[in-house]
Amino acid sequence: MSGEADLEHAATMRLVRAKRVQDLVFGVIGILVLIVVMGLLVTLVADLLIDGVGRISPEFLTSFPSRRAAGAGVLSAWIGTTLVMLVTAAIAVPLGVGAGLYLEEYAAKNILTDAIEINVSNLAGVPSIIYGLLALGFFVYGLNLGQTVLVGGMVLALLILPIVIVATREALRAVPSGLRESAYGIGANRWQVMWSYILPSARPGILTGAIVGLSRAIGETAPIITIGALTYIAFLPPAPVSATPPWINFDWLNSPFTVMPIQMFNWISRPQAAFHVNAAATGVLLLGMTLLMNGFAIYLRYRLRRLVRT
Amino acid sequence: MSEYQALQASPFLRRGRILAAVMQALLFASAALSVLITGAIVWVLVTESLPFFTQVPIWDFLTDLQWTPVFTDAHYGILPLLSATLWAAGIAMLVATPLGLILSIYLSEFARPSVREVLKPILEMLAAVPTVVFGYFALLFLTPLAKQFIPGLEGFNLLIPGIVLGIMILPYVVSISEDAMRAVPMALREAAFGLGMSRVQMAFSVIIPGAFSGVTAAYLLGFSRAVGETMVVAIAAGQNPNLTGDPREGAATITAYIVQMSLGDLPHGSLVYSTIFAVGLVLFVITLIFNLLGFFLRRRFREAY
Numbered sequence A: 001m002s003g004e005a006d007l008e009h010a011a012t013m014r015l016v017r018a019k020r021v022q023d024l025v026f027g028v029i030g031i032l033v034l035i036v037v038m039g040l041l042v043t044l045v046a047d048l049l050i051d052g053v054g055r056i057s058p059e060f061l062t063s064f065p066s067r068r069a070a071g072a073g074v075l076s077a078w079i080g081t082t083l084v085m086l087v088t089a090a091i092a093v094p095l096g097v098g099a100g101l102y103l104e105e106y107a108a109k110n111i112l113t114d115a116i117e118i119n120v121s122n123l124a125g126v127p128s129i130i131y132g133l134l135a136l137g138f139f140v141y142g143l144n145l146g147q148t149v150l151v152g153g154m155v156l157a158l159l160i161l162p163i164v165i166v167a168t169r170e171a172l173r174a175v176p177s178g179l180r181e182s183a184y185g186i187g188a189n190r191w192q193v194m195w196s197y198i199l200p201s202a203r204p205g206i207l208t209g210a211i212v213g214l215s216r217a218i219g220e221t222a223p224i225i226t227i228g229a230l231t232y233i234a235f236l237p238p239a240p241v242s243a244t245p246p247w248i249n250f251d252w253l254n255s256p257f258t259v260m261p262i263q264m265f266n267w268i269s270r271p272q273a274a275f276h277v278n279a280a281a282t283g284v285l286l287l288g289m290t291l292l293m294n295g296f297a298i299y300l301r302y303r304l305r306r307l308v309r310t
Numbered sequence B: 001m002s003e004y005q006a007l008q009a010s011p012f013l014r015r016g017r018i019l020a021a022v023m024q025a026l027l028f029a030s031a032a033l034s035v036l037i038t039g040a041i042v043w044v045l046v047t048e049s050l051p052f053f054t055q056v057p058i059w060d061f062l063t064d065l066q067w068t069p070v071f072t073d074a075h076y077g078i079l080p081l082l083s084a085t086l087w088a089a090g091i092a093m094l095v096a097t098p099l100g101l102i103l104s105i106y107l108s109e110f111a112r113p114s115v116r117e118v119l120k121p122i123l124e125m126l127a128a129v130p131t132v133v134f135g136y137f138a139l140l141f142l143t144p145l146a147k148q149f150i151p152g153l154e155g156f157n158l159l160i161p162g163i164v165l166g167i168m169i170l171p172y173v174v175s176i177s178e179d180a181m182r183a184v185p186m187a188l189r190e191a192a193f194g195l196g197m198s199r200v201q202m203a204f205s206v207i208i209p210g211a212f213s214g215v216t217a218a219y220l221l222g223f224s225r226a227v228g229e230t231m232v233v234a235i236a237a238g239q240n241p242n243l244t245g246d247p248r249e250g251a252a253t254i255t256a257y258i259v260q261m262s263l264g265d266l267p268h269g270s271l272v273y274s275t276i277f278a279v280g281l282v283l284f285v286i287t288l289i290f291n292l293l294g295f296f297l298r299r300r301f302r303e304a305y
Helices: A003-057 A058-062 A075-106 A111-125 A128-142 A149-173 A177-185 A188-219 A222-226 A260-270 A273-309 B003-009 B011-055 B057-065 B080-109 B115-127 B131-147 B158-182 B187-195 B201-211 B212-228 B231-236 B252-262 B271-304
Strands: none
Touching: A003 A273, A003 B115, A003 B131, A003 B158, A003 B201, A058 A075, A075 A111, A075 A149, A075 A177, A075 A188, A075 A260, A075 B003, A075 B011, A111 B011, A111 B115, A111 B271, A128 A149, A128 A222, A128 B011, A128 B212, A128 B252, A149 A222, A149 B011, A177 A188, A177 B201, A188 A260, A188 A273, A188 B011, A188 B115, A188 B131, A222 B115, A222 B252, A260 B131, A260 B231, A260 B252, A273 B115, A273 B131, B003 B011, B003 B158, B003 B271, B011 B271, B080 B115, B080 B158, B080 B201, B080 B212, B080 B231, B080 B252, B115 B158, B131 B158, B131 B187, B131 B231, B158 B201, B158 B271, B187 B201, B187 B212, B201 B212, B212 B271, B231 B252, B252 B271
16 A cells, blocks of 8 residues: 555656656756847857957047048947937827826727827838838938938938837836826816926836937938938037027038948948958947947836836 | 815916926827837838839839849849848847757746846847947857868858847847746646756746747747848848858858948939838848747736746
8 A cells, every 4th residue: 555655756756857857957948048049149249349449439439431541430420329329219209298198197998099109010010221212212201301300310310210109108107096096186277287297207208208208319320321421421410509699509410421331331341351440449439329228218118117116 | 165176276386287298298199109200110111112013014123133222133032131130130030049949948947046036137248239349259269260170151142140130139039938838837837847857858848838939929029120230131141132042151141232332322213222211121021020020929928827
């Protein structure tokens, strides 16, 4: 009798052990895959650093692109990127937050809202080069705006709009409804509730989304190439601020421009290895910018989560 | 006049109401703008490619085996571009499907919450790398390296950009499928353990079937991204239209062709100018189909639980 029970016990133990081994094997495979993927990321960063970091110098940042690889720099590219990002942020953030606020707080559940939602999710999946074609056909030739900072900023703003909308909606969803109800309870109307209570408490989440969106925009190349902005730019747009009245001017919006990823692509497509070094150096700077922005966004979200938890 | 009516009529409250109404209209306008954008995309693609479709019969466009729009003997068959696009995206899926499945199961079922908190930001970092940097990596690091192991690999090829595309869409695919897996109710997991399943058995016979529509959606959306991705293939797959069955050769994808044409001076209104909108339209339709399929599948898994 007890022998039989022992046998059964041993069989059960074997089964349990087999299952534990299964789990262990899968866990190891999972970690291996993670290591391979992360290894690729590390290799990519290391390769870029080895090729390019020696090229980064104050002269590299303050010189215009040139036919001689050793004398070329990214001055017009990083200034172009900065100006384009200003335009992108100024368009995408208000529009994205507005649309997110409407869809999350105002919209009734009807066919129209449904259509807008399907549409936003589809826009997020439209290839960036299609936005470039839109800008080429509509902004550049339809409205005759040319290949300017304004058009570059607008096309990137359209591109990241869905990211800002989705982030805004998530941030709004996390605002406790008690806040909403108590604000209505003291007699605030809908806009007052939004402006004074809901938006301020959703601000960190919205900010995170905006930064992630901008970090995507900063590295986008295809739409800018498509509008035909890949040209030799060895001058700067007019300065937005000046020492004489009227101090601020907007001529820079209508100036031709180049941006960092375009400059990098340009140098990659040259056959000479010396230009590849320049490309790698530009890549290091670009990667540094995007990773910094993303790191900041991740940090913000982490802090936000901790705040919500406690 | 009651006290309530007097309050309602006060100029202060009226100003507030007017502002609220104006803001509501503005917010609606910004939400409606997204529909306008889609409309504008379709309108631009259709009207700008019309000159092309009036000159080139659509049958030739879909069946001609050559794409040589700037040659004197011009052929306008999209098949070479389409086949290169599908090769690159297909290879990307071959890489992303197994890796993505393993990673998402690992993250949702195996990793401790503290581990997950560290890993997810790292995956996000991977997603944040600019595509032009991936292109550099594919052309100037991975291709020379792979040439030593793969005989016959050309300097521009479809294989390496395809693999890099797979790595690029991985974070995206993992994040959607992990979401879907985590939405499977805990009770199903507990029931599986109660039946004596191991964690692996539970993952494959309960979680994956339970999250099937969400996981499928992740791959559909990932495929759509790989099809529309531009810089990696434009840099590392070459710009020569080439109808090939061998991924070791280079071939221009739809996106690479658009980039190549945009680099030169495209006279507005010429036939060559309208070719980029014609192939863009094809690209848009393909990604639209996959995006919509993905959207509805994703929504279904959200409703299921």
